[in-house]
Amino acid sequence: MITNSTTNLKELLAKDEQFLSNALYRVFHIVAERGEGPYLYSTDGIKYLDLTCGIGVTQLGHCHPEVIRAAKDQLDKLVHISCVTHHTLNITLAEKLSRILPGKINNTFFCNSGAEAVDGAIKFSRRINKGRPNIISFRGAFHGRTLCGTSLSSSKELHRKYYDPLLSGINIVDYPNCYTGKEPEKEASRVLESIEKLFKSSLPPDSVSAMIIEPVIGEGGYIPSPLKPVNFLRELRKICDKNGIMLICDEVQSGIGRTGKWFAVEHYDIEPDIITMAKGLGNGLPIGGFSAQKEKMSEMLPGSHGSTFGGNPVSCAAAIKTLEVIERDKILDYVSKTGSELIKHLEGELSTKGGSAFDGKSKANVRGFGFMIGIELFSKDIAEKVIQECFKEKILILSAGVEQNIIRFIPPLNIERDLLFNATDKIIGIINKT
Template sequence: MITYEDYKQYLSPALSKATNLVIDHGEGSYVWDVSGRRYLDWVQGIAVNALGHCHPRVVEAIREQVGKLLTCSFNVVNYESTLKWAKRIAEIAPGELGSTFFSNGGAEATDGALKLAKAYTGRPGIIAFKGSFHGRTIAATSVTASSAHYRAGYDPLVPGIDLVTYPSADQSPEGYTDDQIADWALRQLTDLFAYVRDPHSVAAVLMEPVQGEGGYVVPPTRFVKALRQLCTDNGILLIFDEIQAGYGRTGRMFASENFDVVPDIMTIGKAMAGGLPASGVVSTPEIMAAWGPGRHGGTFGGNPVVASAGLAVLDVYAETHLLDNVNAVGSYLAGRLDELKDEFPIVTDARGLGLMRAIELNHVDGRPGGDLLEEVRAICLDKGLMTLSCGVRHNGMRFATPLNTTTELIDEGLDILHQALTTVSAREAPRHTSGATTKQAVAA
């Protein structure tokens, strides 16, 4: 039987592996490894398989297109499926966002969005947020701050980029309310304008409307609205990275809709094409017009096979009223996660929107519980549940189920998680401290 260890020497160690499983096939919420063992998959390609593995409509659309044409390059010719896909995206995108540049992955979309913002404004500066993740290319790494490890050894990165506080409890003074968190983060941004960066030299502010890799953090609506106004007042473009949060995961088609805010540029990816590599930069026709022919490109973006899969995904979304399921099952999941938080002292937070949810683990003495989380994940995997971490301190567990999951499947996974938390909690001996909190322990 083939194993990862037998082939590890042929692969670059740069790619971190969450498991050593060798997967043979998948269907819906499950995957099977080469030994025939079944796993409930709550990673789904890192929020890629919004309809689960091998959805029949998507598979059939791919199969039909593969039999006709793989590629001629969208730089050279047009494809019916890609043209229709662009129109469908324009129909579901918020506000006046109606023009799409297709690419292959999230980092490519990030690079494209930054180039577009600079081309339109003629300005050099970019502002991004601590806790953010936007990809692994040099430009995307330059605006990523969910782990110093991702940036280590790559200096000098792209110049003209400033990183500011994201409006989260973890990045603000302890005990702040949502309004205070919003005000704190806004103050950091306005201080940047006052002390360091002239706002009229800034092309764009790049923000995840819900942070993904950084911990599935939902910002206060007050902050998002104020940021939109601040950008408008200073001629700065607002870019929303919807690569993980978009395409229905939060219960709205795009996460920005939860805040009633429309960005100037939006990046999309992950769930777009049912498991095939796809991403896009979406903006208004006016802004896109500044990106003249030849100013950006790519060999494989807009591939007809990927576009056919993308059209099938949107068909299923519409025909099954998928967002209704996301909100209903997401609400159920939220309630169950709150129960875990109440039961287990090491579960210190449960947060999210729709089916983009996470829990956070910490030691009883306040230290970040990244080690506890890895113990929990290992037990879950041993019992047949695939999970993935998140958060700057690697102590969050994110839930990226298919969007068409059921409460029965949620219960199946949470029963395993409950067993794991019970085992790990029993090992976590109470530590008598002087009331140190997680933030105080981290600061120390």
């Protein structure tokens, strides 16, 4: 191990503990110094293969040279202007997004993070559906750490404990999980019926302004909502249309190419009323947003929502370049094809004798789209052991799920195939002997 005397690991961690809030959880107790593509370098000179992407953010790998160039060039021109004047970068980015957003969605409000995007989307839905105080969210979902995001989330008890009273009007219903081994073909219908029952028994639909759902649940365990035999999101769309409820798809984690499409809702062939995004948009620079059709968005009067830093020129420059590179290098096709191969490979190689959970027969419990893949293990303990063994091999991976027993694959979208499969084989080996 190379130890740099000025950045002694123990000293840094001691200062970290002294000066940084204890609330800030860290998975690995190393200190990151530099990132390049799929690799992360710590202050003690160790090179790690980063399959976490800073939790699904650096879609094009760390410090992608073209994204960094675009941000640096913009730093020399204009860093900040807020709402004092218009600026070209957020206009260009919003126009670019309108071309890749599903259906007729063509208008965007920019903010700095996923939670802010979610908060804005909820406020927007209440403005559209005036006098309807209620919202429906799904069990196991994660929508961020603001009070609104916290109120909508239910992926971990710790995230909510002692923060009451949370936002009122939030009704949490089951998220359809077809990966429990229990009657997967009936799961979508079971949840849809439970929503209809809720409407009839205690929650009049005309009191609900919006439903918010992650098309592929992220922090809650990398669970795609059912597509077959029932397209759950399409049925949800119908319920929303029938009752004048806005459908918000939270694509903060699943958006910007993560699932092999620009947005995960494309797998379900639906158009939500509102899409939220953040994480991958700026390839590491902070930017988020919520988008809808112009006609509806126009009901948010100037000044009815805002942000000092949201959509700042530097983050917008990075985001424009990120989208350009994904498009130019045909990265969506690559992610889609390679992701399917990766899932098949995992299913084929994971052994019933190791730590991975099976579907009761022979198929390992692996699910996802593109490079948003979850592998279910038997327990949190096993997942922790696997993560620690991978760490010893200099591979960074994360867990997810209410039980924290899911290993999640979120590699950079442009990672080389051989590198990805070699690392995957190491991870499979570790899971099989854990």
